[in-house]
Amino acid sequence: MFDPLMYVKVFAIGGLVCLIGQLLIITTKMTSARILVTFLLFGVVLEALKLFEPIREFAGAGISVPIIGFGASLAHGAISAGETMGLLGVLTGGLTATAGGIAVAIFAGYIFGLIFNSKTK
Amino acid sequence: MYITERNKKYNAYVEAKMPKTKPWPSLFRAFWVGGLICCLGELIKDLCLYFFPYMTIADAYAWALIILILLASFLTGVGIFDKIGAYAGAGTIVPITGFSNSIASPALEFKREGLVFGLMSKMFVIAGPVIVTGVVSSIVVGLIYLIFNL
Amino acid sequence: MLNRVGKQTLIFRNKPRVIGSFSIVGPKEGKGNFGKYFHKILQDDLFGEKSYESAESKMLIMAITEAINDAQVNRDEIDALFAGDLMNQIISSSFAARTLEVPYFGLFGACSTMAESLIMGACHVDGGFARYAACATGSHFSSAEKQFRYPLELGTQRPPTSQWTVTGMGCTILGNSQKGISVDYATIGKVVDWNVTDANNMGAAMAPAAMSTLKAHFDDTGKTPDDYDLILTGDLGKLGSEILIDLMEYQGYKLGSNYNDCGQMIYNNTQKTFMGGSGCGCGASILNSYVYSRMKKGELKNVLFVATGALMSTLSSQQGNSIPSIAHAVALSVGGENV
Numbered sequence: 090m091f092d093p094l095m096y097v098k099v100f101a102i103g104g105l106v107c108l109i110g111q112l113l114i115i116t117t118k119m120t121s122a123r124i125l126v127t128f129l130l131f132g133v134v135l136e137a138l139k140l141f142e143p144i145r146e147f148a149g150a151g152i153s154v155p156i157i158g159f160g161a162s163l164a165h166g167a168i169s170a171g172e173t174m175g176l177l178g179v180l181t182g183g184l185t186a187t188a189g190g191i192a193v194a195i196f197a198g199y200i201f202g203l204i205f206n207s208k209t210k
Numbered sequence: 211m212y213i214t215e216r217n218k219k220y221n222a223y224v225e226a227k228m229p230k231t232k233p234w235p236s237l238f239r240a241f242w243v244g245g246l247i248c249c250l251g252e253l254i255k256d257l258c259l260y261f262f263p264y265m266t267i268a269d270a271y272a273w274a275l276i277i278l279i280l281l282a283s284f285l286t287g288v289g290i291f292d293k294i295g296a297y298a299g300a301g302t303i304v305p306i307t308g309f310s311n312s313i314a315s316p317a318l319e320f321k322r323e324g325l326v327f328g329l330m331s332k333m334f335v336i337a338g339p340v341i342v343t344g345v346v347s348s349i350v351v352g353l354i355y356l357i358f359n360l
Numbered sequence: 361m362l363n364r365v366g367k368q369t370l371i372f373r374n375k376p377r378v379i380g381s382f383s384i385v386g387p388k389e390g391k392g393n394f395g396k397y398f399h400k401i402l403q404d405d406l407f408g409e410k411s412y413e414s415a416e417s418k419m420l421i422m423a424i425t426e427a428i429n430d431a432q433v434n435r436d437e438i439d440a441l442f443a444g445d446l447m448n449q450i451i452s453s454s455f456a457a458r459t460l461e462v463p464y465f466g467l468f469g470a471c472s473t474m475a476e477s478l479i480m481g482a483c484h485v486d487g488g489f490a491r492y493a494a495c496a497t498g499s500h501f502s503s504a505e506k507q508f509r510y511p512l513e514l515g516t517q518r519p520p521t522s523q524w525t526v527t528g529m530g531c532t533i534l535g536n537s538q539k540g541i542s543v544d545y546a547t548i549g550k551v552v553d554w555n556v557t558d559a560n561n562m563g564a565a566m567a568p569a570a571m572s573t574l575k576a577h578f579d580d581t582g583k584t585p586d587d588y589d590l591i592l593t594g595d596l597g598k599l600g601s602e603i604l605i606d607l608m609e610y611q612g613y614k615l616g617s618n619y620n621d622c623g624q625m626i627y628n629n630t631q632k633t634f635m636g637g638s639g640c641g642c643g644a645s646i647l648n649s650y651v652y653s654r655m656k657k658g659e660l661k662n663v664l665f666v667a668t669g670a671l672m673s674t675l676s677s678q679q680g681n682s683i684p685s686i687a688h689a690v691a692l693s694v695g696g697e698n699v
Binding site: 090091095096099100101102103104105106107108109110111112113114115121122124125126128129130133136137149150151153154155156157158159160163164166167168170171172175176178179180182183184187189190191193194195197198199201202203204205206207208210 | 241255256313355
């Protein structure tokens, strides 16, 4: 807990992931929706290859805060629930594992959408 | 024939004429802001574990994401997030904050078109593809594991 | 007798004249390079309305009403209103026309609408079909952003070739008068598409259309760029106007210091608009303020106003189509040149 070396690693890996995202934006003119989808898929692939967990042990929030972590949780949920519950687990596992994040994003979006208005630039 | 040739030449000419911005400043900005957001996530996780020693690490990370999502949504509402985003680019898009912002910003924008067809349905114009991709790909991966008994 | 010269150019022998004009802009435009020329600068671009679309319509109503006042005519005497905007189904203009209750033609020429409406108005006045014609258009940054791009609060970076939609409206009242600024020629543009697909690079998409119309204008009338004190394109922006200069040079016409572009003029360098302004309101607000005022003072005698428009939609862009563009040219003069 509160290990300074860990924060250095989180900063470096998290920053590096975002830097790769920025590089993609500059070179391919990708829009933000495409960036999100690409990194999410990357997370799913990392989890499928069982590479995500070792990286998370090393970099902590540096890999789980980027949307890569979201993709990895989805895949991890589907795989592990599939092992215990079979086909039903494959179908329900992904969203169950990420339900918190999705629910909060929708809830907060709804509430703040009601309260605030978009401002002109 | 002449027309395709001309268009090709014109597009090449436009490409050469386009203002060349140096990539390094924007890469650096994405790096430090993105890194900082991840550190904030790590800090929230550590604080959770500090105050609730019996919490599992996975739950602590889940709380970190939830708080970052709430924070990004709030900053979107008060009109600050887009300024940070304009500065940092992928530095705020790639972390979970970008996902949160992509749900909150259309909710604010399309409020005038009503709650049902405006706010609620337009909420997913940007985040919808993310959820669809995530669900579809995770089911595919789960099925592969199930079938091949990995 | 046919009132045409060459292939694309109309001559207005009865000289319809600008008898009134008005421009209204948002706060950002007010802080730009032409703040002191605009007739009205809004402090809040919601203009007391609930949505930016309603604000856009209200601004257009104000521009038209005040231009009619400036012309010192009655609203009943406006026999035709030509207006258009960027919103789907040109709602801002049609809603404004609903309030104004004058005979109305809705136009869509994207950002070329100011020139298009001037041409239509001039035709009506010149042909004796209207005593007075109102020609108006405008755009609003926030409503355009919502329709064409992303929510305002989405945290993305604007690409370096992008332009900033101008929040601004302009209206010109044309009528028969003895003196003042006259509309002498109009060159109607063809739709030109050189296969630019990047919707964030409108200047490059529209520059060939501007070149085509300018060349047609010079060929038809026998004039040269030097015959004009000011050749003003609508919203090509910095990149687009540099491209136009190159394209014209390739065609054998040199655009010198008498050439400028509303898009690259309207904002100053500190306003972070990259290539400058765009939108119907860009050309409309500058033409109806700065250009007319300098012409009235006699500082400019002959002006060629070339408004350019990109005729794509978000659907056509998503389907991967290129961006067809158009430009219309209107030649204005003071003093009255005999045709």
